[in-house]
Every structure is written in structure tokens, then in C-alpha cells.
Amino acid sequence: MGDRGTGSEGERGAQPQPQKPTMSDVAKAAGVSLSSVSRVFLGQKKVSQATRRKVLAVAEDIGYVPNPFGHRRGQKDDRTIGLLLRDADNPAYGALFSSLHHVAQKRGWELATMTVNTGKQDDYQVELLHQLLGMKVAGLIVATGDLPSSALEPFMLRVPILRICTPEPDRLVHAVSYDSAAAGAELARLVLEAGHTRIAVVRTCSDISLPEWTNATSAIGTIREAGLEPFIVDVRNDAGADYILPLVQSGAVSVVMCPSDRRQVGFIELFEKSGLSVPGDVSVTGCDGLLPGSEVMGLTTYRWPVERVAETALSQIIDIIGRFGTPNNRLSPVSITIGGELIPGRTLAQVAGE
Template sequence: MSDDGVREPRTPHVHVSSTMEDVAAAAGVSRTSVSRVMLGQKKVSEETRRRVFAAAEHLGYVPNVLASELASRGTSTVGLLLRDASNPAYGLLFTRLQEAAHAADLTLVTMTINADDQGRRQVAGLHRLMGLRVAGLIVATGGVTSHQLEPFHSQIPIIRAGRPETTSLIHAVSYDEVHAGRSLAHCVADAGHREVAVLATAEDVSFPEYVRSTTMAATLVGRGVEVISVPLGDDAHDGVGAAVALARDGRVGAIMCPSDLRQLQVLRALAAVGLTAPADVSVSGCDGVLPGADLLGLTTYRIPVEELAVRTVARMSDLLSQEPTPGVVAERLRGALVRGRTVGPPSPRKAS
């Protein structure tokens, strides 16, 4: 009670030197049970979990999860390097990976990187995750090359999530980007288009988008379609503006984009010059996870994010087991074409 008669809030009985053994003794459980509770594992009862948390709160105990795992030679903390989480595809993947990891009793320590210089910041992020003594690494970014990952391969289990792997050394569960590119190209060609602009992402900017772009262009050429490749440089709007100019001048009847975010940029730029899709020009994208894509009627390709997350975590769990499955993981998961309203027959509009 304070001098003015007001009851003061109750505080925990803090022991600065409290240990996991102290919590175990106070809760009447084993040290292993305390460790499992603190790591969020499911191998304890709700009653045990309640008693451990109550004891920890009373003692003011703050767990050092990484140190605990190292001491017990545990393997439940995995580093996750994620490309820009503001991108809907990566944001959804992050959520699904977290859910899958929780179900598998794994803890993810995550770093996200946005702008980068040829993957250098992302590689630095991997080194920082390694410094946390994680048991494995999940690399969910298209901006790190196979060559950049190889030094980590010999030190720790590492698996790509999303990007197709170009070597036989690195484990990968990826989207089938070739199938995505072909499916979209056939959709546009089947609509009757014979002059198409393809927005092309550089390989060192986003390898998945690079594969999509090159596959779309090659498939269209194989169908007898004239393709104008429009590079997407550091300022993506420059490429978008060039593609819209081609449509405005009547040189192309369709614009194919390597992602739905690019597709939205194109649709906005078209609207700014008085053009609409598909009445004046057809537009396609890729990813299919953009919130509201169905309401907008986007023609796109839906990548299997949920399946990828589950398969990636399952593979990582296997790699961390005492007897991992031999061989290099190389899974490619197919999505599905979404026939929206932004691709239609060529417009009869003549160039002015």
C-alpha cells in the first residue's frame, strides 16, 4: 500500500539468476518438460504448460531459447530468409511457413530483405542467421544465386522455398515456373493475339520472374506470335511505360507481366492513357495470391503457396532428423491458370 492509500500493482517475485532447473522445481516437472514448453513444442500437456508458465512468471524467468537448444543439442530453430514481405506472394508464404513450422514443432527466426545489390544484403542476412546458431536455413527469395548459397551448403542443412534451383547441390521445393509461363502464353495465344509485349525481368533481379518471362516469350514464338521483349530495369515503371506505349500505338494487342503487381502497374498506366483491358489490350500476370484478384478479374496463374510451405517444412524436418532421406530434394509444384477477364480477343481498334 502506498502512502496515499492506493494499492500498488503486484509484481513477480524476480530471481535474477533463475534457471530452467529452478522453473522445473517450482512447477514440479522435469527440465525437459520446461524446455519443451519454452520452445512451443506440443509434447506436453496443457496442465504442464500452465504450471511451467506460472512458475516462470513467478520467478521472472526469461528463457534463452537458442542457448537451451545448443545445450541440449536440439534442432528446432530454423533460420528463414524472406524476400520483401510486403509482396503478397512472399507475405502469404511467410504466414504459411510459420503455420507449417508450428505444426512440425519448429521455430522460425526470420530476416526479410527488400532492396538489394546483387544479393549481397541477403547473403549478409544468411551469415547473421548462421551466427544465431540455427539448425537449418530456409531461403525464400529469388535474389540469391546458387553460387552464393554453396558456401552455406557444407555447413548446415539448407533448402530453397519457391525459386527453382539451378544446381544439383542445393535442396529445393519450388514453383514450376516453366509450367506457369507456358500456361499463360497459351492462354494469350489461344485468344488470337499475334503481337504481344512481354515484360522481362533480369535474372539477377528475380530468377523466378526471369524464368516466367523467358518461357512466355519462347512459347509465344513457338506459336507463331511476334514478341516484343520489354526489359524491366531498376525503375520498373520505365518498362511498364514502354509496353503501354506499344499498346497505345497499336503495335501489340496484349501485354504479359511476370507478376500480378506488374500487371496492376500496367492496368493503371493503361487507364492513364484512356485504355482498358481487355477491350483495348489484353493483360496477364502471375502469382494469383493478390487480395481481391478475383474481384478485379485478373487473368493470372495461381502458384501453390500453401503446398509449398508444407512441403518445405516437411523436407527441412527430414533433413534435421537423425536419419534424413538420402539424395537432393528437387520438387517442383504446379499451380493453375486463372482465366480472368483481362485477356480477350484482339481489339479491332486501329492505331491513330
Template sequence: MTDAPDRPPLRVTISDVAAAAGVSRATATRALKGEGRFAEQTRARILDISERLGYVPNTMAAELAAGRTGTVGLLLRDASNPAYGLLFSCLQDEANRCGLDLVTVTIGADSGGTKQVTALQRLLGMRVAGLIVATGGVTNAQLEPFADQVPIIRAGRDATGDRVHSVAYDEQSHGALLAAHVHSLGHRRVAVLATDPAASFPEHVRVTAMREHLESAGVEVTPIAVGAGPAEGVDAALALASAGRVTAVMCPSDYRQLAVLRAARDAGMRVPADFSVTGCDGILPGADLLGLTTVRVPVEAVARETVAAMQHLLDTDSDSDDLVRRSYAGPLVAGTTAAVLL
């Protein structure tokens, strides 16, 4: 029996060609387009390797770079969440304005991110020119294998490593801003609902920033571990407030803040007379009427810059080796659920 002949991978990327030729992706791209100034032997080597590997240019990306319609895959967390729903609307508006088509997949509960990884694979099967990932439920390590196929940007969450781009909310600033506000109101014993990073990494980052800021200011912080459920930890928080052990409860989302407010009402406790409560997001409909103390995340800025960054990455005249790392902080909404400690 003879060995089967070596075959190139099903989808050879420009990164494969560049690596085999010992040049950057930008150099390989320009050489294949007949642009730029290169030694003739360099161009010939790149062309030869491209042909030998069976590289086929991504025509969707080329069309987008030329100003024509392109298609990008969007993986979105549960759109019923107002923060993700607004992000979807803003991304769609920006894409339409720029002549970019979005193919969207929405994933709800997904332990470990396996469903989301499968969704990304389906989007790649549609030959999309790039991927936008607007969910905190999939890790950077899970995203990295896709980065050799198409440009990939996290929208709303920081990325790590040198392959995945990000246009993020500055959750550390948001957590610190809320903690500084609670401290300025005179609270020195505070409970914080501490979200497990596997349940929501953005909430985890907010909570970590809250705790660090409060503890550095000498505040006694009582963490309450919670998972994905918005009502988790609420009974424990109310018990601490009822016993006078804390004067404020800080929540890493407005959904959790509402759960605390409902439970306080049912228990006959008054907010903020008996204890103060804060959240984060600022997107819930009627949040202003409810007087929620929160931070309004900058959804519009993140959507605008995400689409602009994707266009830049899909422009084959640009050096896609340059990582996009941008973050935006939103303003404090003082509200009425947190008050000066008397």
C-alpha cells in the first residue's frame, strides 16, 4: 500500500502563504495583488508558494476593500438582553451605513461556549470575510483558531494575545467609577455580588475593579459569589443589609440591581433609606424613571468603532498584523437608588 499524497488544507489562508514565504501577511497580500515594491525573486517566491499551496483569495474581503458590499458574520449573545439588543441595532445601523452586510447568529445560555464555537464555524462555512464576536461567553483561547481564517474582532470585551482584535467597554473604569461614587456617599461596609468569570467575564471585571477600589479606600467589602442567574445572591445580600452588616449592595449589572430592588420591596425594606443599591449597564428601558444608580455603557461608540476597525482589517492594502485594541468608558448615572449615608 502506498502512502496517500500530501494535500493542502481545505482552506489555505494568506497567513499560510506568508509563513511559508517568510514574509508578513501584508507583504504577501501586496505581492499577490502585484502592488508594492519587492525584489523580483521575493515576488516570484510568494507567487510560487501561493500556487503550490492552492491559495484562493477571499473575494468577499476584496470586494469590501473596493467599496462594494461585503459580508461579515456576527455572533451575538442573547438579544433579549437590552445591552446586547442595543449593540446589535447599532452594529447593524453602522454596517448598513458602510455598505457592509451582517449575517447574525444569536446564542443564549451556553455553558463553556461550545455552542458559540459551533456557531462561528457555521459562519465561516458561509465564507464570511470577517467575524465580530459580541458575547462574553466565549474565551479568547476559543477564538484564536479562527483568526487564521478571517479577521476577528471582539465587540464589547477586551481580547488577549496577538491574534484577536477588540473594541471594548472599559469595564475596569466602570467598576472603579461606581465604587468611587459609593465611597463618596459615605458607605464603609459594602456587599458586592461577585460574578464568576465563566458566567460573565465583563461582570467579573467590573466586580474586581469595584472591590479593588473600595478596599484601597479602606472600605470593608463582603463578596457574595454568584453565577449567571440574576437572582443569585440576592437573599444573602438582603440578609446582610437587614442585619446592619452592610449599608450598600453593589451589583455588576442592572438586571441584578432590579432583582435586589424587587426582593427588598417584597421584604418591606426601603431603598435607599435602609440600604443603597447600584448596578451597571444603563440600557434597561425606563432606567431613568426607576432612578437606577448605574453606569451607561458606551454602546454606540463601540459599535461605530467595531465596524470601522473591521473595514480597516478587510482592506488588503492595510497591514493586518497591527492589532486593534480600543476601549471606551461611559458616564456615571447617579440615580436615586444610592444615597448619602446618614
């Protein structure tokens, strides 16, 4: 076979197709925020005429076309809800996806779904919300765990929005979420009751996953209330292994609390590869209870009530859609948290006389 670097003149002369401009490109070229660009294309008045003219001129200049699906469907689809979902490969989000679709179908609704991979991608998520809006959906459900409320505000005058699974501390957006704070507190109490005093808590940064950050922060608070100071390992998309492993090997830590079961399994694998037994040498806890085989593995975790959250979220968004544009739409945003179930497992050992 020939070398990959050789070929005909036509092959060598072929150029890669240029990427289509995005809303982020418009914001950067116009020197304005992404939310300002969103407001312009949503037709909202909270933008000065000067900014509006600049954004539209830049969009035309670079060839950006908003709402690529908008011309395909002229009328709002009164029985379709847009769903923006994070990382469907993650069992926690995969289970949520299945439950939401099941509940929607049972109630005679459809979900138009778009997904984003793990990682901080606010600009891309906003782009996808615009695409869903262009499909003339009756409402939007956002299940990504990291998109700030400020990015959702520009859409709220155009369509009902409900955030799911993620706490909404500012109460700006309707929200139905897992009780991440209760999960962290209950897991911490379980660890303390097992006799552990040398505790490490892995905390995902809030801009990566607010539920995981809330879970870990609540656990830290509960441990401190017991008069102990945990080792806090703040992480983004990394696992924190370079910091945690030496702590465990030196004996400074007897238990590692993880904000998700994927992270818990990752640490179990790391420890076993390093010649450490779980829970003989170190205990590990996680959260979500949704990994396939988690009960067989004996994971110590807190199981999210996926079906209850899906049922509640669909009931709420359908109700919000029904009163959108009426005086009742001005009621305070819905804020519902739903607790799950603590699952004691074999990965947490009892420690005597620490």
C-alpha cells in the first residue's frame, strides 16, 4: 500500500471543509457576551440597539445563521418538549434519559433530545438550546449539571424551562433535583458511624458538576460538625489520583468519599493496581447507585430516585407549559428536591479505635 502522505494532485489539493460559524464566534467577533447574542436572536428587548446592530452585522459578515431548524416547522409543536442531556454514556444520565422518555410517552408527549459530552461547554450547550428552540418545542428540560442560570435566562421569556437533577440555589429557573445535600450528609454520617476519622473527600468543581459539588460540600460540612477536618481534593475532569494515592499509602487517609460511583469504581481499580485492598487497606464510597452491577460489587453509595424525579419533572414542565403566558406564569419558580436511598456496601469497613 502506498504512503499516506502521497496521492494525486486532486487529493493533495483537497481542502478540509470550513467549520460553520457558531454563536460563540459571533460573540467573540462582536466583543459582547454570549447571553447578549442569545437575547438578540431571541428577539428580546434587554439589549441596546447599538449592540443589536453590531451582533446582526457580525453574524451576516461571518455567515452565522441562527436556529437551523427554525424554517422547517412554522408552528409550535404543543406535544414536544426539548431535552438537553449530558453524557448519555454516563449510567446516571442514561437512566434519566430512559425514564424521561418512558414517562413522556406514557403521557402522550414526545422528547426531542440533544446531548453534550462531559466537560465545560457552556457555549455549545447554548447553541443546542437555540437549535431545540428552533424546532418549535413547547418547553425545554435542561439536564446537564453545569450550565449556569444566567445562560438560561434569555430563553425564559420565549419558552418554559425546567432544570432537572441540578440544584437551583438562585431560584431563577424552575427545578426538580436530586437532594445532593442530603446524599452527602447521609454518606458522611455513615462513614463517621463506621469509626473513620481520617477522611478524604473528592469534590468536583461546581462549574463542572453542581450536584457533585453540592454532595461533597455537604459531606465536608457534616464531617466538620463532628469535630474533624477532612482532606479536601478539588477536581475538575481529573480523578485526583496523584493526590489521593500517596495519602492512602502513607496511612493519612482510611476512607475516600467520591461524589459519583464512576469515580468510586475508578479509585477501587487504582488502589487494587497499587497493591491496596478495598476495604482492607482503604474504604471507598460513591453516589448515584446506578452503575450496572453496583450491588454485585458491593458499592457503598446513595441511590438517586430516577423514576420519581422523571415523573415529577414531566408533571411540572407540562403544568408550566399549560400556564405559560397567563398571569399564573408569574408565580415563583418551582423548586423541588427529592431524596434517595442510602446503600451500605462492602466497600466501607468498620474501623475500631481510630
